[in-house]
Amino acid sequence: MSSKIITYDELKAHSTKDNIYLLIHGKVYNVTKFLDEHPGGDEVILAEGAKDATEAFEDVGHSDEARALLPDLFVGDFEQGGELKVKASTRASSSTAVNTAVQQGSNLMYFAPLGLLGAYFAWRFYSSGSL
Template structure:
């Protein structure tokens, strides 16, 4: 990685996204991996799918060997302008209303919670009076 370092924006790097011209961003550095596409053990599709974004996480998740990391030096073309990479946003799931499993409207449930005990009480009292009168 010698000499003067060229700085690229993500938009500039994103233009290099096909098998004849493929650039990647890994650890803040830009790599022209076009010549390596055919030799990549994971296939060229893996590299092509990592274009146009910061591919650091993809690279790290695979667990590349130290020899693979050393090989990257020959593909280095410059650095990425970190301000051109969108920041990662933490996913926050949308707030959802209480789940009503049987889809019964809530007012009916509340009405039944009030009326059913009254009905049971009424039946108990009615049976007691019926039993006394017979």
């Protein structure tokens, strides 16, 4: 069984109140008719059009009942690698400087405990030597 493949352009073409697709976990859902019924309101869904809504959907911690609604809204699978393209385009908007800073930050997170450990042993060495 092969389902329809939805391209990024198709996803983008369906991002208005009258016709909206959501991309969640690599699958595309037509939520147009569901907009008015959504307990979380239509605004939040409209804000997730034309991009990967997986994180937003998961962050809310949707119930199993909410997940059970998905199959009925299913349109097709998102194009292979397409999800990455969406993510890459979001990433491109944040500057490289920020990314580098974040990377350096995580390096610090790694080395700070090691430095403290080294300092502790140095302190032990010197204080035991002076006793």
